[in-house]
Amino acid sequence: MAHPLHSPILDWYAEHNRDLPWRRPEATPWGILVSEIMLQQTPVVRVLPIWEEWMTRWPTPEALAKEPPGEAVRNWGRLGYPRRALRLHACAKAITESWHGEVPSTYDDLRTLPGIGDYTAAAVASFAYGKSHAVLDTNVRRVLARTIRGEEYPPKATTTPEKRLAESLIPPIGAPRWAVAVMELGALVCTARSPRCADCPVSSRCAWLLAGKPAHDGPERKGQTYAGTDRQCRGRLLAVLRDAPGPVEKALLDAVWADAVQRERALDGLLADGLAELVDDDLYALPG
DNA sequence: GAGGCGTGGAC
DNA sequence: TGTCCAAGCCT
Structure with missing residues (x-):
């Protein structure tokens, strides 16, 4: 059923679309899946270089699955929400072990993978396999x-x-x-x-x-503060682990955040999430 | 279902 | 050194 919005928007897209690597014909389902995870809550310009690096280094799910999860976290760089790197690594292992190395092609099968919710499953099924879904981002x-x-x-x-x-x-x-x-x-x-x-x-x-562009009516849209939060503290701690070639002394972690109570809480959180490991007394590292 | 989870660019 | 927000997901 044609809708009045269809032609104008499709014509506009034909003229103005960006040439993004994961939209090219040679993009693989794996490359598209990686791009969709990286793009969650993250601007395109920041994703581009990291995606290129990942595709060069890990062109297939098997290639990533062979690595320790910490390598995925390290090469995530400063994209943000590093649990996505862990989930992408878990995706790679699941695809390798349960799907013969092929990214699943249906919405329901994609939904079973870690870190793939309603939007990402619909997006990968659509963009990698041509399926028809409501892609609601x-x-x-x-x-x-x-x-x-x-x-x-x-x-x-x-x-x-x-x-x-x-x-x-x-x-x-x-x-x-x-x-x-x-x-x-x-x-x-x-x-x-x-x-x-x-x-x-x-x-x-x-x-x-x-209607004259009426202003938003309803509850305030939550503006997230960041400075001083556990999130910022976690980011500082993880950056130390990411930028070190190997395990680091706890003293190095202590040095990047003054509040000891908050620092310990954040470090415990990283350990609980599997983003960091205690490898020896007072020695921490990315997950091996 | 509300809240937690990174980061940096644009105002 | 403030606010908003950018292809969400998980608990």
């Missing part, structure tokens, strides 16, 4: 909230109506291209702050624009 949710619902931002958590709306918009042919086109529009034009409505292919049909 933050960009798509924002575009639909504005164009269809006439609101500045979508709800905090994905709702059933949003899911049904996205499903109703899937074209019978070319679902993956439609998905990536809407995402790209959200990423480049219909951005969270300062949307470029003058450059938007559906500005004449956008319910939010037509």
Whole structure:
């Protein structure tokens, strides 16, 4: 069923899409899966160099599965949310051991892999295997909230109506291209702050624009503080382990965070998450 | 389902 | 040295 948004957005995408390596025809399902995990909550420009390094070093799931998980964490660099590196390593092992080294091709099978939730399973099934799914990421949710619902931002958590709306918009042919086109529009034009409505292919049909761009109405959108948090402390500690060639004395960890109580709590968290290991008395390392 | 989980660029 | 936020997932 053709929808009035289809042609303008698909035509816009044909003209304005970015040439990203994981979108090229030669990209493998593994490369696409790696890109999707790396792109979670992370800007494209920061992912690009790390993705290239990973693909050169670990072009297949088997190649990564042979490495200790700490190597995945080390080569994650400063992408953020390093548990993703651990989960990607676990994905590589599961794919190697349970899927004969082939990235599974269905949504349900992808969902069984660690770190792959609703969005990523739909994205990999669509972009790597051409399947038809509602690919509902933050960009798509924002575009639909504005164009269809006439609101500045979508709800905090994905709702059933949003899911049904996205499903109703899937074209019978070319679902993956439609998905990536809407995402790209959200990423480049219909951005969270300062949307470029003058450059938007559906500005004449956008319910939010037509309503005069009313400001977000509802509960405050949580702004996360970072300085002084356990998250920052974990990041400092892990950076020490990542940047050292081998195990490090605890004194080196103690040196990067003054508050001992918080520091111990953060270190315990890293150990519990499997991002760090105690290899000897007062000697810590990335997981081997 | 609310909260935890990194990092750095743009304002 | 503040706020927002960038292709989410897990508990």
